[in-house]
Amino acid sequence: MKILVVLRMIPDSAGELELTGDGRGIDREWLDFQLNDFDDHALEEAILLKEAAGATVVAVAIGEGSNRVLQMAVARGADEAIALEAEADGMIDSRAIAGSIVALARSKAADLVLCGVQSTEDLFGQLVPYAGARLGWPHVSGSSRLSIEASALRVTQERGGGIAATYEIALPAVIGVQTASKAPRYVSGSKLREASKTAMGKAASEPAGFERSAEIVALRLPGQRGTGENLGDNPENVADRLASILAAKGFAGV
């Protein structure tokens, strides 16, 4: 079995977000990038499947800092690492990258494509349905456990109210992982350094394959909307202000 895992680099939310001059994008110059958390779980699930049932794991990373994350993927057990070319300084648009993922899934003869159920730049989890539709494969999003039972894939999906549904799906398939069956493992620095010796592959981006349908005309940063108060970032002031607010609302006898 061959598993393709998609790893997207997203802006570190601890950094300060600023808009580009045209107001239609995030200024990426001063940002640190990190692996999308859900994709981290997808990688872990792929490695767990490999350990349980045997598989070849191909990690595909997109965005700034891809190489570092690919190294980490190899250190954790991925067999092949590919950096997918992406538009520099751009958002990772699921519609735009779906074509490249599909092309890689075909050229690598993947049986299973795993990616995080969503990312900060794909909050509605469109990558999975896009890729599934283009490949003509079944797809499920929001998995919390994957296992292989007699060459079929079992997918447990979290639903509302604590209900979990388990599907059995014929491979090939595309799955959007919400959480891996186990928390992503820690990989030590010495394993990372070892992995840095592995050669990283590259892949060119493919046309999206969808008609252009909409475009961003404006982005807005999270800001004050009247209902909240920004307490600032000086801890003493924050504490004082918070204490007086609580006192004013009758929560504490400060």
Add this chain to the structure above:
Amino acid sequence: MSETPILWIVTLAAVALTLWRSRRYVATLALAPGASRFDQPWRRLEGLAIAIGLHRKMLRKQLSGILHALIFVSFFVLFTVTIEAFGSRLFPGFSLAPIGGDSWIALLQDLFAVLMLVGLGLAVYQRYILKPARFRGSSGNDAAIIYALILLIVSSLLIEAGARIVGGADGSWRPVASLVADLLRVLSVQAHPTEQIAYWVHIGAILAFLVYIPGSKHRHMFLAAPNIYFRNLEPAGTAPAVPPERENPGVASLAQFDWKQQLDLLSCTECGRCQAVCPAYASGLPLSPKMLITDMRDALADETSTPLVGGVIAEETLWACTTCRACMEACPVEIEHLPKIIDMRRHLVDEGHVSPMLQDALSNLTRLGNSMGKPSKMRARWTKELGFPVKDARSEPVDVLWFVGDYASYDPRVQDVTRKVAELFTAAGVDFGILFDAERNSGNDVRRVGEEGLFETLAQSNIDAIRECSFNRIVTTDPHSLNALKNDYRHFGAEFEVLHYTALLAELVTAGRLDIAPAGGATVTYHDPCYLGRYNGGFDAPRDLIKAAGYALHDMPRCRENSFCCGAGGGRIWQGDDGVKERPSENRIREALGLGVGIFVVACPKDKVMYTAATDALGVAGQLKVVDVAELIRLREAPAAEGYDRIEGGAING
């Protein structure tokens, strides 16, 4: 005479039995990986002479030190009795008489037999009446058996000598044996049979002792000296590198420890001095440095024992250590606890066995170079609120390259102190610069948490950045960075001149470059940070600064080398408080409260955080103020709101 062959047989049998009982230890030491501990013989001998001859560490505990010295010296004097007892019958005709065996040696033997009994009495008094907590977990049987054997050996030798006097021997050089002789006469025992019985009891007890030693803590009689001789001569702050021949970074079985680490295990005297000073043990965590050693020692003898890491030594035990080094400082036989703990942690980390909190911190460090998960671009954010620009050492030459460190850079509770240090440097005309976002965590605690690979990455990145700069000296805020840059980076061939900011400030004060307005002489206390004091000997500069700032210092009972860790080191700051009954920082604050001072002076950014939290948790923040030594210093021309004038004279207005 038929006694000679009997004695030969008994003696040889006892020696053979002793060797047989030691066989496993001998084999494991012989097969252990190598360690280079054969250099600098004179320095090694000198240390050995001080440790044993002067009983230097032993005497830190007065009663123990004195009683041990009594037993130790008496043992050597009474060894002449043993030589005579065995020599005279193994080799008929042998006698010490020609060199004074019947005169001055006899007198010494007599007197030291009594001193031995005095030492023994004190030992019994200490162990059974005083019952120091440090003996908790030590083998009580071992001690009792040895007391009984010593008593038997000494009393039998006195009775033998006494009986000889009754039988007509000259007692003029043996005042004590003469008294025993009087007693024997009163009891009207027969001289010759009594002498014979006493002789064989004496021989039997000595041989029993010999046979008993290999399985007991009394191995230290033979092993303490070599263990001290082969002690680590590297700077205390250099964590042992991973030997190149090792396949994985860590150690997963006892056999992977080099022979010195294994010799350590066999040398432990179970004195518990390490346990008594351990902050992890005091806080109720499942770590006693003594039991760490003895558990591993027992496993060395037991082939059936469980895996070392996670079996013989629990994972929680390994993670409890703050790497404060108090145990190693206290150990009279120079046992090295920390290299073992770090090597076993390396194994856990390599296997990915880390707690979620630690995993977060390490992942942040991997990704961003700091444990807090803050963007590296924000590292120098604290400079924004300074009234002057700080030089970028990457683009212009500086005299002093300031390695600020994570806590001093990012933690809002410490940034004020960092700015104060910058102001003092500026006021003194120091030409300094920082690395801005090129600085990474120094890796000191990363290394001690067992993450050697990440440490190498961080260190290399810092070394590359530092080498790009033109500077004369490095100064650090954090004692942990000080230690890494000064000691650990030597592994990469980087030998920088590194000093702590307190050392630089003290230098500036001496040179008259800081115009200090001294405070009114209020009394303060000071906490020695482990990585500044015990690790790097930086005891005096902070004390000089306190004095120069116009305060009087009242040290806590545990100060300087004996300072008590705040509990944050060795990666503990990245772990939860699960299982902690009393936080080490709170234990320390209680100690300070006992002095009745109003200010608790610190010289480490982590200490500011830890102790402020501790005074808050204990509800004593109004009584005891945690102040960095830099904050104590008030300059004459300083802006009005600066300095600690609010607490001058000991009056504290929160």
